[in-house]
Amino acid sequence: MNILILSGGPRKTGRSALAANYLASLNDGMELIDLSDLVLPVYSGEEEQxxxxxxxxxxxxARKADGFVMISPEYHGGISGALKNALDYLGSDYFAHKAVALTAVAGGGKGGINTLNQMRTIMRALYANAIPKQLVLDPHCFNREEKTLLEEPARLINELLDELQLYTKAGIQIRKEGLR
Incomplete structure (x- = not known):
């Protein structure tokens, strides 16, 4: 099972990158695309891109992925421009009937929910299956000095990944049998 982690944080040392790196370390079947490293031009729709x-x-x-994890910081009540730009390069052919886990990295308080809602809306438009479980990681979830997650948030990420794998297996079976 191939899971693609799309980390939408534009900062190389941001909390989105910490969460994405933690996730990538959990399983050999996961690939990480960190949009702070993979710099994409603004999508124009021109063929040469x-x-x-x-x-x-x-x-x-994205083509190889059986499922996805989307991670985005919340910027001004929504997803990062870097993640939205990357998704604009991909169409429903890359996401149809594939499971997607959604994670927002927020500044604390009641942040993150708008980011999750926007990601869910975009996934619906791409015919992806955003799984029910979703996660907001606030600043208190991280140990910045050790560049990792604290124990409880790490447990929550593991649970999110478990649910994603369940839905991904179902999606693989559906695509294998040609049920569309």
Whole structure:
């Protein structure tokens, strides 16, 4: 089972990157695309963009994926521009009937829910199956000095991944049998 983690935080040392790296360390079947490393030009829809090495890498990773984890910081009440731009390069062919786990990294308080709702709306438009379990990680969830998650948030991420794997297996079976 191939799971693609799309980390939408534009900061190389941000909390989105910490969460994504933690997730990637859990399982050999996961690939991480960190949008602070994979710099994509603003999507224009022009054909020549499809030939750029960064775009090819993103599309190939998405094509191979059986399921996805989306991680985005909440910026001004929504998903990061970096993640939205990356998703604009991908269409429903990459997401149809595939399970997606949604994670927001917020600044604390009641943040994150708008980001999750926007990601869920976008996944619905791409015919993806955003799983019911979702997660908001606030600043208190991280040990910044050790560059990792604290125990309780790590447990929650593991539970999110367990649910994603359950839905991903079902999606693989549906696609294998040709039930669309």
């Amino acid at each position: 499809n030939h750029l090495p960064e775009v090819k890498k993103l599309k190939e990773a």
